[in-house]
Amino acid sequence: xxxLAAQAxxxxxxxxxxxxxxGRAADGDRGAEATLCRRFLPAVRxxxxxxxxTPDAVAEFSQDVMLLFIEALRRGTVEDPARVxxxxxxxxxxxxxxxxxxxxxxxxxxxxYGAAWTDLGADMPALEDAPGYxxxxxxxxxxxxxxxxxxxxxxxxxxxxxxxxxxxxxxxSEANARVLRHRTLHTLRDCxxxxxxxxxxxxx
Amino acid sequence: MSAEDTxxxxxxxxxxxxxxxxxxxxxxxxxxxxxxxxxxxxxADAAAVxxxxxxxxxxxxxxxxxxxxxxSTRAEVDGLLASGRRVHYxxxxxxGVARMTAWPxxxxxxxxRLGVDLRGYRDIEVDVSLGEGPVLKTFRGCECDxxxxxxYAVCHEPLARIAFGHPRxxxxxxxxxxxxxxxxxxxxxxxx
Numbered sequence: 001x002x003x004l005a006a007q008a009x010x011x012x013x014x015x016x017x018x019x020x021x022x023g024r025a026a027d028g029d030r031g032a033e034a035t036l037c038r039r040f041l042p043a044v045r046x047x048x049x050x051x052x053x054t055p056d057a058v059a060e061f062s063q064d065v066m067l068l069f070i071e072a073l074r075r076g077t078v079e080d081p082a083r084v085x086x087x088x089x090x091x092x093x094x095x096x097x098x099x100x101x102x103x104x105x106x107x108x109x110x111x112x113y114g115a116a117w118t119d120l121g122a123d124m125p126a127l128e129d130a131p132g133y134x135x136x137x138x139x140x141x142x143x144x145x146x147x148x149x150x151x152x153x154x155x156x157x158x159x160x161x162x163x164x165x166x167x168x169x170x171x172x173s174e175a176n177a178r179v180l181r182h183r184t185l186h187t188l189r190d191c192x193x194x195x196x197x198x199x200x201x202x203x204x
Numbered sequence: 205m206s207a208e209d210t211x212x213x214x215x216x217x218x219x220x221x222x223x224x225x226x227x228x229x230x231x232x233x234x235x236x237x238x239x240x241x242x243x244x245x246x247x248a249d250a251a252a253v254x255x256x257x258x259x260x261x262x263x264x265x266x267x268x269x270x271x272x273x274x275x276s277t278r279a280e281v282d283g284l285l286a287s288g289r290r291v292h293y294x295x296x297x298x299x300g301v302a303r304m305t306a307w308p309x310x311x312x313x314x315x316x317r318l319g320v321d322l323r324g325y326r327d328i329e330v331d332v333s334l335g336e337g338p339v340l341k342t343f344r345g346c347e348c349d350x351x352x353x354x355x356y357a358v359c360h361e362p363l364a365r366i367a368f369g370h371p372r373x374x375x376x377x378x379x380x381x382x383x384x385x386x387x388x389x390x391x392x393x394x395x396x
Contacts, residue, residue, distance in 0.1 A: 047236065086240060093236075124264060136363040139360060143343050145344065150274070163226060182217050186217075198370070
């Protein structure tokens with residue numbers, strides 16, 4: 001598995017079916033609740049990235065979804081636990097449809113369930129702190145790309161630029177920008193599934 | 205490539221198109237259904253986890269311009285040295301045997317300078333090996349300082365600690381001038 005996937009849940013509950021986890025969460029099992037949240041968080045963030053550009057907006061939307069999800073788990077209002085994926089997607093779609101109402105509701109949700117979210121969300125180092133293995137692994141893989149590849153990663157993933165904007169920056173066509181983006185993505189993915197280059201020979 | 209690998213690549217590409225807004229709304233709804241169904245599985249959706257972490261980690265690194273560059277300029281290095289961050293600077297000379305100086309606990313960024321003159325060259329690459337072993341990695345698309353042609357390599361300390369933790373690192377700098385690729389310098393770095 002990718003080094004980037006190292007954030008995956010490795011608790012005993014990680015292998016349980018969602019319906020079991022939903023039941024346990026409703027009974028007050030905070031570990032089951034956290035496992036469910038971790039499981040859905042990448043999907044929720046991807047949903048948000050399709051619609052929002054800035055990292056802060058993506059983070060805020062994701063937090064709101066997870067707070068509502070935690071609320072539903074604790075109240076036992078997930079109607080069909082086996083289809084909890086559709087339930088979380090429903091929260092995402094409803095929130096995306098009504099951001100104004102959500103903003104007002106956000107404050108009270110924060111007060112009630114904010115502590116549960118804080119534990120899940122604080123997995124990135126502060127800028128003044130030392131980066132963890134995943135980040136330096138990416139830094140190492142970036143150094144193996146050519147400058148065009150590094151530019152694509154920065155524009156596409158750090159700055160969330162569209163294909164059109166990337167094309168303009170790199171003086172190429174939009175179709176070619178998409179090809180470059182995918183090619184670079186797969187190269188990076190391949191690099192990230194291996195050991196950090198400086199460690200490769202040491203363990204060979 | 206196995207059918208499983210091809211399917212995994214296809215899913216990663218589809219998710220990337222989705223997140224970037226390339227996928228039309230009419231197709232996005234079905235993809236969202238699959239995305240959240242996969243998320244419910246005990247086995248993590250590796251593509252979704254990878255894309256999510258890539259965006260967040262790239263955003264973190266983007267606060268440091270050097271992470272997305274194949275070398276820094278002297279002016280950028282001076283900016284880092286004056287930034288208040290704990291920076292370790294080491295001059296490795298212009299080739300031959302060199303020694304990496306130890307840096308104090310709490311160092312955040314490590315900068316090494318190689319005093320070559322790469323002005324007039326293009327496609328600068330640095331092949332790194334551990335002594336006489338095979339090439340471990342190649343730094344591609346390196347940039348030299350436009351004023352004196354030197355190479356400045358900058359990275360975060362945890363990465364430098366792993367890189368310079370080896371007793372011997374051989375770095376071969378090559379670049380293209382006129383018709384062919386030339387070896388410009390070889391640094392034999394001894395640590396410890």
